[in-house]
Amino acid sequence: MPTSPARALKGDRTIARAAGKRSVNPRWAFLRGFLKHPVMVGSIIPSSRILIEKMLGPVDWHATRVFVEYGPGVGTFTRPILEKMGPDAKLVTIDTNPEFTAFLKESIDDDRLVAVTGSAADVEKILADRGLGQADYVLSGLPFSTLPPGVGDQIAEATSKVIRPGGAFLVYQFSPKVLDFIKPWFERIDRGFEWINVPPATLFWGWREPKQG
Secondary structure, X not given: OOOOHHXXXXXXXXXXXXXXXXXXXXXXXXXXXXXXXXXXOOOOOOOOHHHHHHHHOOOOHHHOOEEEEEOOOOOOOXXXXXXXXXXXXXXXXXXXXXXXXXXXXXXXXXXXXXXXXXXXXXXXXXXXXXXXXXXXXXXXXXXXXXXXXXHHHHHHHHHHHHEEEEEEEEEEEOOOOHHHHHHHHOOEEEEEEEOOOOOOEEEEEEEOOOOOO
């Protein structure tokens, strides 16, 4: 049976769009984003796969319905998160750089991804506006120690309010100073370190403990 013109046109557009996605080099996009916004991007090199697996290790994926990622960049963590999430879960990425947001939308074809340009300090409103309520987990690679004065405190407080009891704030940093920002807001903080990354990273898991009684 001959292909209809409409279907053929749609197929051509799909192929063209897929080809366009493949043509974008994520490492170049990451480097360009770092050069434009060095204060908001923690490293000039994306995180290693070993760091990613270690950071995401404690996540209960079966119980995860809403996952939030701050500063996703070109999706170094975003893609592994989507690979692990269930089919009915949502991943909300929040980045102040519109170029990174556009890159994720163009390069990742997944209805579970909600890519937002905005501030992590507004995470409560961002989730509420989309009817998503609380988050199970929030991941951040934002360089807290170099953020403008007061912003790190705002993000830590807002994050603690948006995570459900039993959930956690997952933070990977190249400076342990982030502990000063998150310690006042989380009942338990586990700590780790990963040498196999450039640069080596300190890992934190800030847990919202369920209320007793």
